[in-house]
Amino acid sequence: MNEINNNHSMFSLYYHLVLVVKYRRKVIDDTISDYAKDMVVRLGENYNISLVEWNHDIDHVHILFKAHPNTEMSKFINAYKSASSRLIKKHFPQVKRKLWKEYFWSRSFCLLTTDGAPIEVIKQYIENQGMK
Template sequence: MKLDSNNHSVFSLNYHLVLVIKYRRKVIDDDISERAKEMFISLGEKYHIALIEWNHDIDHIHVLFKTHPKTELSKFINAYKSASSRILKKEFPQIRQKLWKEYFWSRSFCLLTTGGTPVDVVREYIENQGMK
């Protein structure tokens, strides 16, 4: 296992994040997912978050990422959800046909540590999302 480090610590912090569309509306296509991914990467840099794997289904996304010990994950997730909601609804007006209020994402989120599960197993699970 490869460990990350900074001046004062050595760590391996991998997380699996699931974000669901408000009301589980079926609005995510490949273009919307790709734009959401770009925003995740861009904002993630400011929070020392590195994307490992990304995939989507029509009503939710799965993200595998790694981060530093000092990263405030809830602040990052809320900032991401807020910014991406605003930008996605602006850039993809067809979203408004299914989500007419201000929200894009559900208020909740699922954040899991990869714990004892090998990252490759989680990565494979995320890669296979949306394939039925």
């Protein structure tokens, strides 16, 4: 297990986040996925979050990441959804044809702890997403 520690504590907190495109529109391709993934990496630095695994299907993404106990998950998720929504629509104009309003992501999200499951099993599950 890859524990993280500081002077007073040791922890291993992994989360599985699923974000769905608004109205389940089929707009995510490899280019948009790579752009969105890079944004998680960059924004995650501000929230003590490290990306472990990423994959996408045409209408949603799966993100496995590890975080510090002081990370405010809802603030990170809302900041990510807001920034990525705005920038994806700016850099990928073809998305505007299917998502004409301001939002890219659905309002809801699914955030799960890994609950002690082997990280390799969860990584494999995420790697296999979108393979039909």
